[in-house]
Amino acid sequence: MSDELRELYQEVILEHGKNPRNFHASDDATNEARGNNPLCGDQLVIYLKLDGDKRVVDASFLGKGCAISMASASMMTELLKGRSQDEAQSLFEAFHDMCTGEDNGHELPDDVEKLQVLSGVREFPTRVKCATLPWHTMVAALQGEDEISTE
Amino acid sequence: MTPPNTAQAGTPAYDIDAIRADFPILGRTMHDKPLAFLDSAASAQKPHQVIDAVSAVYETEYANVHRGLYQISEAVTARYEGTRETIRQFINAAHTHEIIYTRNGTESINLVAYSFGRNFLEEGDEVIITELEHHANIVPWQMLRDEKGIVLKVAPITDDGELIMSAFEELLGPKTKLVAVAHMSNVMGTILPIEDIIRRAHAVGAKVLLDGCQSVTHIPVDVQALGCDFYVFSGHKLYGPSGIGVLYGREELLNAMPPFMGGGDMISSVTFEKSTWAKLPHKFEAGTPAIAQAIGLGAAIDYVNGIGLDAIGAHEADLLNYATQKLSSVEGLRIIGTAPNKASVVSFTLDYAHPHDIATIIDRAGVAVRAGHHCAQPLMARMDVPATVRASIGLYNNRSDIDALVAALGDVQELFG
Ligand SMILES: Cc1ncc(COP(=O)(O)O)c(C=O)c1O
Numbered sequence: 001m002s003d004e005l006r007e008l009y010q011e012v013i014l015e016h017g018k019n020p021r022n023f024h025a026s027d028d029a030t031n032e033a034r035g036n037n038p039l040c041g042d043q044l045v046i047y048l049k050l051d052g053d054k055r056v057v058d059a060s061f062l063g064k065g066c067a068i069s070m071a072s073a074s075m076m077t078e079l080l081k082g083r084s085q086d087e088a089q090s091l092f093e094a095f096h097d098m099c100t101g102e103d104n105g106h107e108l109p110d111d112v113e114k115l116q117v118l119s120g121v122r123e124f125p126t127r128v129k130c131a132t133l134p135w136h137t138m139v140a141a142l143q144g145e146d147e148i149s150t151e
Numbered sequence: 152m153t154p155p156n157t158a159q160a161g162t163p164a165y166d167i168d169a170i171r172a173d174f175p176i177l178g179r180t181m182h183d184k185p186l187a188f189l190d191s192a193a194s195a196q197k198p199h200q201v202i203d204a205v206s207a208v209y210e211t212e213y214a215n216v217h218r219g220l221y222q223i224s225e226a227v228t229a230r231y232e233g234t235r236e237t238i239r240q241f242i243n244a245a246h247t248h249e250i251i252y253t254r255n256g257t258e259s260i261n262l263v264a265y266s267f268g269r270n271f272l273e274e275g276d277e278v279i280i281t282e283l284e285h286h287a288n289i290v291p292w293q294m295l296r297d298e299k300g301i302v303l304k305v306a307p308i309t310d311d312g313e314l315i316m317s318a319f320e321e322l323l324g325p326k327t328k329l330v331a332v333a334h335m336s337n338v339m340g341t342i343l344p345i346e347d348i349i350r351r352a353h354a355v356g357a358k359v360l361l362d363g364c365q366s367v368t369h370i371p372v373d374v375q376a377l378g379c380d381f382y383v384f385s386g387h388k389l390y391g392p393s394g395i396g397v398l399y400g401r402e403e404l405l406n407a408m409p410p411f412m413g414g415g416d417m418i419s420s421v422t423f424e425k426s427t428w429a430k431l432p433h434k435f436e437a438g439t440p441a442i443a444q445a446i447g448l449g450a451a452i453d454y455v456n457g458i459g460l461d462a463i464g465a466h467e468a469d470l471l472n473y474a475t476q477k478l479s480s481v482e483g484l485r486i487i488g489t490a491p492n493k494a495s496v497v498s499f500t501l502d503y504a505h506p507h508d509i510a511t512i513i514d515r516a517g518v519a520v521r522a523g524h525h526c527a528q529p530l531m532a533r534m535d536v537p538a539t540v541r542a543s544i545g546l547y548n549n550r551s552d553i554d555a556l557v558a559a560l561g562d563v564q565e566l567f568g
Contacts (some may be wrong), residue, residue, distance in 0.1 A: 002182065002515045009566045041524035041538055042529060064537040066505035067567070108313045124333055127511060
């Protein structure tokens, strides 16, 4: 098996894929959005609860998808809690750059280092969207949109 | 013509190594592994006979068709129109002008939905499809429904992926105007009982459109013996170029139908007050067509005829059996589509890995399959799976391709199992 594959499917990813965190719907979400990947049919819903200061107090998701998208959503919901809307937005930009290998000057803050395990998707252009779908959906939810598609 | 094939399972229907040598791409590697191409149901590879025929057009006789008054234009027009006759024979249509060139099967279905559907169907009329259709045979009818108020009915299938004939019959009635069904499922390989379907549909006065995109490469088709009203397919799945497809329609229907698009080539005369239409088939072929692609499709049909669809069918059936057996012994693997009458396609899921992850992993072992919903999302919902992995077999596949697939699934198990 190739090294790139082992790099992509690290233990942490497989574990999150199998036992996703925050994997449930939410009754008291203030923001929610559905993300579709029309290419593969994957769908997920992101639920966010923001407080009066627009700080994320809770985040969860539901959906069906590959190990990459499930792990990405799982780790994202863990990391969002306690962050402001602006912080969530810049986290998205930094994560996006990491996955696509673009350098737009956004760096992952040290306290979210663990997202680095998803950087293996860079070697798999067709899989980048699997990793970024939950994040695009989260941004859509923050911006008050109901639904987004990646293609 | 090759004699009808009588090969038994295990005895080669033809010299597969010689056939593989006709397909230049099969000599390449993918991620440094021999290419095991198991995605012909999406689009098939091309033999050098087709590649050469297309190059020869551009190198020796390219010009626009139907227009030039000089030698090479006449020559290329003759080849382009001659291919129509090749296609006519291939599906045994009664007339060459019943063969309409389109871009692909999708366009062929849309042509029928626009020209036949918008002119001959009225509010309340019913169109019947099945649960296993490709989006290409769903969406055009939904658009027609939303525009004209027709009723779209969906005939159900069993858990094995077979049409439930009694339920289909119950949907038929005096309001049924069109039955549009796949001859063969692109996801499960199920071959539909089209003779029965056509007989019953005609009994209530409905027309029948067969989506032959998948079946045309595996099963000999005789549109006159079948009695279908429309038959559609794409060139690129039949070892020909992309950009060329076919609509067969019965002459009297095509004559009654108005043009689909207006422009050059489809007119008889034009004044600013009024234009009159060209005769069949050109009435439906506005604008400069896919000239080299059509000629390439002719070369592909000659190639397929040279081997014989019976021999191809026997070879593929043997491989499908082999693949089904081998895959069935993989732990946690579930085959989606287990109808007794099926061809060349095996879709499956693994209970510990998502189809996308499977496809990514086996790609690195040189195995090309498709993973996803295969443009059949309603079928995915019916079978209660988000997606499947689909391995599909073409005339050039061999047991090594299947072995490579099964071995690569071992890598999936190693990571995920
Ligand atoms: C059953 C079926 N119908 C229609 C189509 C559409 O073919 P095309 O994309 O060539 O128009 C396909 C191809 O994927 C198919 O398998």
